[in-house]
Amino acid sequence: MIPENEQEWLNAAISRLTVKMEWVSEKSKHKIPYTTVNGTHDDRAAVNPSGAEADGINWWTNGFWGGMMWLMHHETGNEKYKAIAAISEEKLDRCFEEFYGLHHDVGFMWLPTSVANYRVTKNPASRKRALHAANLLAGRFNLAGGFIRAWNDLEEGDTRGWAIIDCMLNIPLLYWASEETGDPRFKQIAMKHADTAIDAFVRSDGSVNHIVEFDPEHGGVVRTYGGQGYEEDSSWTRGQAWGLYGFMMSYIHTQKDEYLQTAKRIAHYFIANMPENGIIPVDFRQPAERRLEDDTAAAIAACGLLEVAKAVGKHEQRLYADAAVKLLKAVDKRSDWSQASDGIIQYGSGAYHTPAHHHTIIYGDYYFMEAIFKLKGNDLYLW
Ligand code: GLY
Numbered sequence: 001m002i003p004e005n006e007q008e009w010l011n012a013a014i015s016r017l018t019v020k021m022e023w024v025s026e027k028s029k030h031k032i033p034y035t036t037v038n039g040t041h042d043d044r045a046a047v048n049p050s051g052a053e054a055d056g057i058n059w060w061t062n063g064f065w066g067g068m069m070w071l072m073h074h075e076t077g078n079e080k081y082k083a084i085a086a087i088s089e090e091k092l093d094r095c096f097e098e099f100y101g102l103h104h105d106v107g108f109m110w111l112p113t114s115v116a117n118y119r120v121t122k123n124p125a126s127r128k129r130a131l132h133a134a135n136l137l138a139g140r141f142n143l144a145g146g147f148i149r150a151w152n153d154l155e156e157g158d159t160r161g162w163a164i165i166d167c168m169l170n171i172p173l174l175y176w177a178s179e180e181t182g183d184p185r186f187k188q189i190a191m192k193h194a195d196t197a198i199d200a201f202v203r204s205d206g207s208v209n210h211i212v213e214f215d216p217e218h219g220g221v222v223r224t225y226g227g228q229g230y231e232e233d234s235s236w237t238r239g240q241a242w243g244l245y246g247f248m249m250s251y252i253h254t255q256k257d258e259y260l261q262t263a264k265r266i267a268h269y270f271i272a273n274m275p276e277n278g279i280i281p282v283d284f285r286q287p288a289e290r291r292l293e294d295d296t297a298a299a300i301a302a303c304g305l306l307e308v309a310k311a312v313g314k315h316e317q318r319l320y321a322d323a324a325v326k327l328l329k330a331v332d333k334r335s336d337w338s339q340a341s342d343g344i345i346q347y348g349s350g351a352y353h354t355p356a357h358h359h360t361i362i363y364g365d366y367y368f369m370e371a372i373f374k375l376k377g378n379d380l381y382l383w
Helices: 004-027 064-076 079-091 095-100 107-122 124-138 165-169 172-181 185-201 237-254 257-273 295-311 314-333 364-378
Strands: 163-165 211-214 221-223 357-359
Touching: 004 064, 004 079, 004 221, 004 314, 064 079, 064 107, 064 364, 079 095, 079 107, 095 124, 107 124, 107 257, 124 185, 163 165, 163 185, 163 221, 165 185, 165 257, 172 185, 172 295, 172 314, 185 237, 185 257, 185 295, 211 257, 237 257, 237 295, 257 295, 257 314, 295 314, 314 364
Parallel strands: none
Antiparallel strands: 163 211, 211 221
């Protein structure tokens, strides 16, 4: 999939990744990082929660460090990465006891940790953890609306009817649970959620909403929200990337053509809005005078584009693969490959309206790594 003239860049990027991970993995082996503080990884597992809902061990990104370790183990065969991945996975057991802080993001947490471990080693304890998480996710399904509820009640109000596009990356946990147990219930819930998402989230131009509120008693869309993007009807780029890669994941597990076509529609919208330099804004519809950027969106979109490229015929695939290479080269160029930062990407953004922007975020590093190994043709598919 990589054009011949880009092979040298890809080899160099792989070498940068392996050199960096060799020392960062040792330095942060007992942490579950989310970001960096003065260049050093923080540790979400060490955050002392002030209440059961606090963003400590239950924080939604706590699976990505373990996932990076599994990708590195697959790439290098080095057993140390497997051992470090197990540290994260075991720490996450505390979430099942605390329970209250968990929501639909159990997919993000246990796919790259326990499901990855089980896929590679057949460890029965990992299978048990992943099935436990899948049951928690299935339990969030709203029958009247045909959607999986996203978050728990937020301070600002009632979220019983809220679903978010990001959930497309959580439902592969349900596909895995059906594949593993032979029980179709999990897959039925995942497909119902995906079918609802096509109608409720994906707009006619291929852009997607971040949050959709359904009537939790009777179903039906009540309204949409801008969520982590600029405003309602804007186009939060990480949300576009979640939609693009997420529908591809549903296609990979089910082969339902509508999911592939939906991913392609979102991909066409994304490619049409990509700036010439390949640097992705936080929102494709943000005000021109505020130039906020988000390399996490670029890395996630690159993963989705590469999966679309694999799924379509050889005449079609260049469009998607070339767009992915452009995104990854732009991210690579402004990442920190030195020992000054434990993080790789430096231009992540949590949300348009948060005060902090252009900082390290663990899932930016994770998806960049996944995309690079996909391009090489040697990724361990964790979703
Ligand atoms: N899933 C939340 C986010 O993308 O920030």
